[in-house]
Structures are given as C-alpha cells and as structure tokens.
Amino acid sequence: MKDLIPDTIIRFAEKFQLPERVVDSEELPWVPFTDNHSCYFKPLRFDLSTGTWTYLFRIKPNQVLGKHRHTGGAVIGYNLQGKWRYEGRSWVAASGTFIFEPPGDIHTLISEDEEVITLFILSGALQYFDEHDQIVGQDDIYTVLNKYRNYCAAHGIPVREDLIY
Amino acid sequence: MKDLIPDTIIRFAEKFQLPERVVDSEELPWVPFTDNHSCYFKPLRFDLSTGTWTYLFRIKPNQVLGKHRHTGGAVIGYNLQGKWRYEGRSWVAASGTFIFEPPGDIHTLISEDEEVITLFILSGALQYFDEHDQIVGQDDIYTVLNKYRNYCAAHGIPVREDLIY
C-alpha cells in the first residue's frame, strides 16, 4: 500500500511545499483597530491570494462597535474570552462559542463587562454605516495590513513578513 | 487496501453528500449586467457561503467597462471567445487565456472587435469609479443574484434555484 504515495512523490512534495508557519501570538503587538481605541487586533495571517485575513480581536468592556456590513465575505469566529452579542439577536458569545456569519450580514457588536478576545477569519470587506445608514468607511485585507505595518513603523517593531502568505 | 475507504463510509458519504449540480449554459438567459447593455451574464453558481459567484460574462465588441476595484476578493477568468485587455497592461486575453487578478486590483476592461465571452469566478465586491475616482456603485454576490432574479421575473423565466449552493 506504500505505493499509494511513492517515495518520489513524498520527496517531490517536500521540495515544493509552502513552508509551515508558526506564530506565537504572545509575541505580536495589539494594534489599534479604530481611532478611539475601543478595539485592537493581533494579526495572524494575511492571505493575499483570496483576501482573507485572520486575527485575534480584542474589544474593551461595554463597547458598541458601529453597525457594519460584511460585503462579499463571511465571518468565522471562535470566542476566547469575554462575552459579546450582536444587537437584536438572542444569543451571547461566551468563551468557547463558534460563530459563522454569512456574507452580507449587517450587525452591531456589543461587548459585556469583561474584555473580549475572539479569533476571527474574515474575507471581503467591512463597510461601516453612520446613524443615517450612510456608508462612511470600509476595511479589507489591505487596510488591516496597513494598520499593522503603520503601527510597527510608528513603534519601531519589526514587521512579521511571514504572516503574509 | 479496500479498507482505506470502508463500504460503510462510502454508503455514509453517499447519504450526506451535497447533490451534484449540472447546468447547461445554453438553457440560461443572457442577463444584462449594466443599464447600457454593454455586457451580459449567464449565472452558473452562487455560493452564498463564501460570497463567490461564477458566471459567463459577455461583452459587446469595442466596449470600455468602467474602472473598478476588486475589493476583498480575487478574479479568476478563462476566456472563451473574443479578445480583451485591461487598459495599460501589455497582454491581451484571447480564446484560451487563463487570468488571475489579485484582491485589490483596479482595472478598466476594453473589448476588441469581436464579442467576448469569458468564464469568471469572483469573490468580494466590485467597486466602480467615476472619472474623478469617486466610488459610484458596487456589486457583490447579492446584486448579481438580484439582477438575475429580477430579469427572470420580468421575462417570465423560471429561476434556476439549483444555481444557489
């Protein structure tokens, strides 16, 4: 049965495989996501081939993150710490909650009394609404990468180029 | 070696597998993509889980499709008929050309003398610029699905619900 994966293929694959990536999130900075410093992120991966990025997202207690739409991409989340909910929905994300939000979803995130940390995988763009439902800003993989690189530059922190793949 | 995929697993998979989908594009209508009827599409798949859609895209000869950005998603194309290019680039897509455009790419498509038909797979959003580089519109999987359903409704054509999966 060894011939199912001949040694030649194993050696060939080893030669062409992308390198593994191992990131200790402890070593990464918390980068402010918004100007008001209500939330921060630690980047884990920027996949420039699909526009998908992965980060730890940290939200201060008792915050309301403005209403936004996930245009053209889904949200996958795994909550690590703290509690949060989307306004008007019946569930609360606690430690250990896994969340899928479909492309197009519009929501306003509200954190509870404890600081929140969630692992998020995101694609497409986030488009932010003001109180009149006008779109007043958007984020995508490039704006997030830009926030990270600018933060590193401003604080003299070396950029982890191995997060981009 | 049969035990690598036991019969129980084969029967189990057959029970849970998504149905196959087979679409004869001949049976689908050419739906106008833009108001000026410079281009049309035949939808092949709407993947609402990732925001990815697949369509045949048909462009009349000698058209200029307005400058747009692929925000948050990539473009994969396989050109079937006609020639087109992106303004300012050195290549021309002919029959049999495969194209990958990365997320964030901004381009203006120009068709040559023959009508173009290209198979495209798209994610994220298309954001259109006017001559002052102001964003004046956008498309994503929902606007494309909406164009298709509205066209079917207006022309008494049954909607192919099996394109959504």
Next chain:
Amino acid sequence: MKDLIPDTIIRFAEKFQLPERVVDSEELPWVPFTDNHSCYFKPLRFDLSTGTWTYLFRIKPNQVLGKHRHTGGAVIGYNLQGKWRYEGRSWVAASGTFIFEPPGDIHTLISEDEEVITLFILSGALQYFDEHDQIVGQDDIYTVLNKYRNYCAAHGIPVREDLIY
C-alpha cells in the same frame, strides 16, 4: 453614499442569506477520534461543499499521534491549551500559537505534560502510516462526521444538524 448598498439590496440579501450559526462548544460532546482514546474532538462545522471541517481537538498528555500526511489539504490550527510539537521540528505550540501546515505535510504530533486543546480547520484527507510507512488508514470530512453521528447514536445524544453547512 447610501446608494452604494440600496435598501432593496439589503432587504434582498436578508432574504437570501444563509442563516448565521452559533455553537456553544460547551454543549457538544468530546467524541473519541481514535480507538485508543488518546484524542477526542468536538465538531464545530462540516462544510460539505469543500470538504473542510472545523473541530476542537483534545489530546491526552504525553501522547504520540501516529505519523500522517495531509493529502490534498492544509491544516490551520490555533492552540488553546497545553503544549505539543511535531517530531523533529524546532518549535512547540503553546496556548496562543497559530499554525499553518501546507498540503502534503507529513508529521507526528507529540503532546507534553498537560492535556492539549487546539482549534483545527482541515481539508482534504489525513492518511496514516504504520512503522513501515505503509498507509493503514485515512480520515476525511465523512469519516469525522461518521464518528460524530455514531457517537451521538450510541449515547442517545441528539445530532446537531446545524453543524453541517
């Protein structure tokens, strides 16, 4: 700027969007992954459209999980608890480590003194080698789904059908 996403599109998307999915992992059972009960999983998502599955994976302390190849798919992991490594590599995954292993990677996982819990997203198939590098078994999304359903049936636990999407 509101016209970038007209109300008609927002209402249309709300009608066609896939439902959100929220899973409290506390409510899910630890399903034995192997006969020797060295590791367990809590399923979070079975994406039958791409063959990708997401689970929490729990490994008893001081275990060696047999050498296997990720044929045709990548590994994405975020380690939540405990320490583990792949035999022969220089790094150790601790709480907060993010890991990407490319398709084709072959490795043997070794847990340290504390019980490990890792969030994994997997595609393709796992193919297991014996000590002579013969392939003696494999897993894919269906075998994992089968383990979960069989466990539920054997223990009178209702299957969470909303994990399949």
Next chain:
Amino acid sequence: MKDLIPDTIIRFAEKFQLPERVVDSEELPWVPFTDNHSCYFKPLRFDLSTGTWTYLFRIKPNQVLGKHRHTGGAVIGYNLQGKWRYEGRSWVAASGTFIFEPPGDIHTLISEDEEVITLFILSGALQYFDEHDQIVGQDDIYTVLNKYRNYCAAHGIPVREDLIY
C-alpha cells in the same frame, strides 16, 4: 465618497498585491495524465496553499476513465468541447455545461465520439479503484505538478513557474 478607498490604501495595495497571472493555454503542452495516454492536461494553476489545481483536461473519444473517488475535495468543471458523462447518471456534459461534484463523489467518466476538453478545478485527492474496488492509486496537487515537471524535463520544455501561486 473617494475616501472609502483613500489614495494611500490604493498605493499600499498596489505595493503588496500578488502579481496578476496571465496564461495563454495555447503555449502549454498537453501532458499525458495516464500511462495509456487516454487523457492529457494543460496545467493552468497550482495553488499550493490549499491543494487546489486548475487544468484543461483532454480525453480521447470513446474512453472510460477508471472509477475514482474525490476524497476530501470538490470538482468544478466547465466543458469546452466534446461530450462525456458519468456512468449511470442521466445527464451528458456538452460544450457549455457547468458541473459541480461534491467531495466524496465516486464516478467513472465516459467520453463520446468527439475528443473532450474540459476546464477542471480540483481539490483534495483522486483515489482510483480497480475492478474489485481496491484502491490502486491516487493523485493530488503534487502528483499532477510532478507529471507536468517530468514531462517538461523529458521534452526540454521550460517549466512555467508562474503557474504555482
């Protein structure tokens, strides 16, 4: 509205974007897929990050391609020329047919009187059965890449490294 994508972000994205890829399939060789030369492929993309490959697949008339399972990945196809079907199914793929086969699907492909050319996007692994339903071989992104590189080496054709991304 220009501020939705500030010039700084456009310039930033242009700097970090992956390069576009344009492949004229006319310039690529038909690489034998099987030893009996019943089918050939022209590679269009090897995505080593996900194990997904894209190729034009050409099948001689009146062939039967052995029964195989798509373990851990889906099949997306767009038929360009000729007619083919899967044994036992009610449909026939003709020019312009789009096909989705779910992960786990098992089928035997039969071509009709004309040579077939189909664009396929594949993930995971193909596992081949003999007449006793024993698994006697498998392909994945590495075996396909290996066939291509070996063919180039044997025929003095330069490898298109830009197909790997």
